[in-house]
Amino acid sequence: MKIIEELADFSDLTSSLENRITPINLMGVADSVRAHFISCASKALSKHAFVITESDASARKLIEDLSFFSGENVLYFPSVDLLFYDVEATGQDISAQRLKVLSTLCFSDEKYHIVTTIKALCSITAEKDLYENLSRILSSTDANNSGLSSSA
Numbered sequence: 001m002k003i004i005e006e007l008a009d010f011s012d013l014t015s016s017l018e019n020r021i022t023p024i025n026l027m028g029v030a031d032s033v034r035a036h037f038i039s040c041a042s043k044a045l046s047k048h049a050f051v052i053t054e055s056d057a058s059a060r061k062l063i064e065d066l067s068f069f070s071g072e073n074v075l076y077f078p079s080v081d082l083l084f085y086d087v088e089a090t091g092q093d094i095s096a097q098r099l100k101v102l103s104t105l106c107f108s109d110e111k112y113h114i115v116t117t118i119k120a121l122c123s124i125t126a127e128k129d130l131y132e133n134l135s136r137i138l139s140s141t142d143a144n145n146s147g148l149s150s151s152a
Helices: 008-018 031-045 056-070 087-107 118-122 128-134 140-145
Strands: 050-053 074-077 113-117
Touching (some): 050 118, 113 118
């Protein structure tokens, strides 16, 4: 981490982030080095990263590298593919993953790095207030108290 912190480009990166000069584009940097830069900047600033990549493949690669370098949880917010065939099979996994990330952002006190794509950000998602107001967190005690117990 010390070597990266001594680079002029790294100090420019952290300075831009501290001064809220965004977005930041790291060009000409190998994928694993990009993840190392993000991890070091995150630690130096005591912040978590929100990273937008150009494709699902680059997002998945960045997640692996960022998890390795940061040792922290990294969430992937996938894009929605509109398929006009077999919607049941493909849509459920992606919807579940997107809801998991949104729930984590709204209801968890833990901090996560988030990686997504431009395509995922362009898809329609409910506003945070609406999502929070219409979401309910259920536990097994809630099911037992409402008569929904499976031991009938």
